[in-house]
Amino acid sequence: MVLLPEVSRSLFRRLRVPASMPRQNPPDTGKHPARLSLISRHLAPVYPINTPYTVERLPDTIETSLLPKAQSRKMSSQPPHPTLLIPGPIEFDDAVLQSMSHFSESHVGAGFVAKFGETLSMLRKLFQTTDPSAQPFVLSGSGTLGWDLVAANLIEPGEDVLVLGTGYFSDGFADCLRVYGANVTELKAPVGTKPQLPEIEKALSEKKYKAITVTHVDTSTGVLSELKQLSALVHRVSPETLIIVDGVCSVACEEIDFDGWGLDGVVTASQKAIGCPAGLSISMFSGRAMKALENRKTPPAAYFASMKNWTPIMKNYEAKKPSYFATPSPQLIHALHTALKQILASPLSDRFAAHKTASDKVKKAITDLGLKQVAANPDEQAHGMTAIYLPEGVKGADLLAILAKKGVVFAGGIHKEIATKYIRFGHMGVSVLDPKRNDIDHALKALEESLVECGYKKA
Numbered sequence: 393m394v395l396l397p398e399v400s401r402s403l404f405r406r407l408r409v410p411a412s413m414p415r416q417n418p419p420d421t422g423k424h425p426a427r428l429s430l431i432s433r434h435l436a437p438v439y440p441i442n443t444p445y446t447v448e449r450l451p452d453t454i455e456t457s458l459l460p461k462a463q464s465r466k467m468s469s470q471p472p473h474p475t476l477l478i479p480g481p482i483e484f485d486d487a488v489l490q491s492m493s494h495f496s497e498s499h500v501g502a503g504f505v506a507k508f509g510e511t512l513s514m515l516r517k518l519f520q521t522t523d524p525s526a527q528p529f530v531l532s533g534s535g536t537l538g539w540d541l542v543a544a545n546l547i548e549p550g551e552d553v554l555v556l557g558t559g560y561f562s563d564g565f566a567d568c569l570r571v572y573g574a575n576v577t578e579l580k581a582p583v584g585t586k587p588q589l590p591e592i593e594k595a596l597s598e599k600k601y602k603a604i605t606v607t608h609v610d611t612s613t614g615v616l617s618e619l620k621q622l623s624a625l626v627h628r629v630s631p632e633t634l635i636i637v638d639g640v641c642s643v644a645c646e647e648i649d650f651d652g653w654g655l656d657g658v659v660t661a662s663q664k665a666i667g668c669p670a671g672l673s674i675s676m677f678s679g680r681a682m683k684a685l686e687n688r689k690t691p692p693a694a695y696f697a698s699m700k701n702w703t704p705i706m707k708n709y710e711a712k713k714p715s716y717f718a719t720p721s722p723q724l725i726h727a728l729h730t731a732l733k734q735i736l737a738s739p740l741s742d743r744f745a746a747h748k749t750a751s752d753k754v755k756k757a758i759t760d761l762g763l764k765q766v767a768a769n770p771d772e773q774a775h776g777m778t779a780i781y782l783p784e785g786v787k788g789a790d791l792l793a794i795l796a797k798k799g800v801v802f803a804g805g806i807h808k809e810i811a812t813k814y815i816r817f818g819h820m821g822v823s824v825l826d827p828k829r830n831d832i833d834h835a836l837k838a839l840e841e842s843l844v845e846c847g848y849k850k851a
């Protein structure tokens with residue numbers, strides 16, 4: 393590692409000074425952040441982060457809180473702010489946010505226990521399961537914790553798992569499974585597509601897999617996987633294989649019929665289509681999956697992520713009985729309770745249809761602009777997000793910066809093979825469902841104008 397002399401001096405100074413000693417901060421010359429980023433860039437090859445391809449979602453030259461008021465639209469009773477249209481976190485409803493400013497209460501007090509219990513029962517409705525042997529879990533953590541739950545609890549070291557490879561998020565799931573000792577086979581599809589049923593059937597008939605995992609919407613590409621026929625195939629060809637779905641970017645915007653399709657596990661998170669602030673790992677496991685946990689020969693190699701530790705707690709909460717393993721976040725549970733109440737106030741089919749309508753509109757507008765999607769096949773396109781290839785000569789960082797100035801926040805690319813070549817537009821939750829917001833039309837107009845400002849002319 394070669395360091396610039398100035399950087400290495402400051403690094404060594406920092407390394408020499410014990411943490412307990414008061415350190416003299418350098419005067420704030422404004423140069424500090426640049427130096428820090430220089431240091432972290434130099435450290436990057438030594439301590440590789442596992443997302444080296446992540447494009448900055450917002451260029452750091454843009455301080456969104458300072459945007460002119462006109463661009464930070466007033467969409468609700470929240471302070472004016474740029475519209476967050478990335479594939480999670482999404483824009484949140486006022487009532488959901490307001491339920492977080494709940495007074496502090498005991499996590500084992502009757503009021504909170506009842507709220508948590510109702511939340512778990514409502515999740516059964518969201519996942520469309522009436523099977524009493526299915527078990528919901530709500531744990532403090534992000535969507536990624538769902539991968540740990542599956543890997544640490546349903547799979548034993550050395551057991552085989554078939555991972556359907558659709559992009560960045562299926563790769564992450566595969567990595568997580570390996571960490572706990574699973575023997576992972578990845579069936580990878582070319583960027584922008586998904587593994588097809590005949591090859592999945594072939595793989596399943598060649599080896600006996602404990603589980604198959606599918607990323608319902610791979611948020612890195614906007615590819616939607618079809619679950620109903622896939623599940624039917626697995627039940628026919630390899631009936632003992634557990635069917636596990638990463639539904640982090642699909643639960644509450646794509647249809648999931650947990651019982652009807654015979655799924656064994658769906659893991660998700662609060663901050664995407666469910667529309668609740670980040671911080672909750674939300675999952676549903678079938679009776680079969682719970683049996684696999686019960687029948688393990690070895691204990692789960694996790695403590696916080698051990699479903700053995702959490703199952704009695706979840707059962708007690710749902711029965712409105714106080715119980716403790718580790719402290720939940722009452723404020724987040726209140727927010728989730730409100731979000732689920734709102735979701736379940738209308739038929740789920742209406743919610744899915746509204747996301748499809750908005751998605752069709754976005755995708756048509758993208759095509760009309762002469763742009764292409766990463767997920768090229770209409771049958772494989774997600775309904776809560778769109779991954780859009782940049783036109784020739786337009787840089788993602790430039791386009792995102794101009795969009796941000798117009799009060800619209802899109803995300804950059806994260807699929808390692810194409811990261812700098814596309815952007816992502818999330819259209820989930822209130823941005824789609826609340827007609828007062830006009831978020832989608834506003835974003836499409838901003839996109840069209842921003843492309844022109846980047847010098848793009850439709851061919």
Ligand SMILES: *Cc1c(COP(=O)(O)O)cnc(C)c1O
Nearest residue numbers: 534535536561609611640641661
């Ligand atoms: C966002 C996402 C994750 C990771 O969730 P975090 O909350 O960021 O940990 C996993 N899988 C998919 C499909 C996602 O979209």
